[in-house]
Amino acid sequence: MPSKKKSQWKTLVLGCFKDKNLTLESPKLVSKKQGSSRISLSDLSDYSSPSVISDLSNSLVGNVQIFTCKELKEITNNFNKSNFLGEGGFGKVYKGFIDDKLRPALVPPQPVAVKALNLDGKQGHREWLAEVLFLGQLKHRNLVNLIGYCYEDEHRLLVYEYMERGSLEEKLFKGYLATLPWLTRIKIALGAAKGLAFLHEEEKPVIYRDVKASNILLDADFVAKLSDFGLAIDGPDKDQTHITTRVMGTHGYAAPEYINTGIIVDF
Secondary structure, three states, X not given: OHHHHHHHHHHHHHHHHHOOOOOOOOOOOOOOOOOOOOOOHHHOOOOOOHXXXXXXXXXXXXXXXXXXXXXXXXXXXXXXXXXXXEEOOOEEEXXXXXXXXXXXXXXXXXXXXXXXXXXXXXXXXXXXXXHHHHHHHOXXXXXXXXXXXXXXXXXXXXXXXXXXXXXXXXXXXXXXOOXXXXXXXXXXXXXXXXXXXXXXXXXXXXXXXXXXXXXXXXXXXXXXXXXXXXXXXXXXXXXXXXXXXXXXXXXXXXXHHHHHHOEEEOO
């Protein structure tokens, strides 16, 4: 009997991988440029300096675009209510569309999500820069793709790939009519876990610090992608056993031992 149950569970789990885009193998995506080290916030003497921002694009992976406020207003119809997707701790998110006239380098033209910093909110330039640094250098199937950013006067905006099925929170708690099948739930859980494992196994580990359903986005095929890296920090170096930080994250989701001590241990 035990061997039969084990076989049933193996069949159930492997059923999640019938989708050709989901395998048990590690994704073959690079996390950073060959022969270069990832830049972190701690490497910057003054991360609010305009000169730091102007040189930032040279350190980012691939084709991360720099947009103007005017361009982002155009693609979101001046941040029209009809384009509104949602709002989080950073600010409001709007749907836009980038065509080949605006950015010929982006092939094919695509819908995007534009996140604008709420100037009266609790987050600011530091959180914006953390997102640019982490998602501009780390690329993985289970991390949301940063397409570009805008740094203009007091304005801070981020441009991401558009995720057709929204957040996991919407599917679980906000009136989603169809119940998610168990195989889909397992697929989402595995995707989120792979994203976290990738961050933890980097040469410079990354502590995400904000795992929750609203930060797990889903594409058309229910591939889970971690988003919102504003609270992320670098983990312990190889010669460190732990680091101590100001407690950040969402109560009910953050690990109790971290909430109580502020200590992040080595993996």
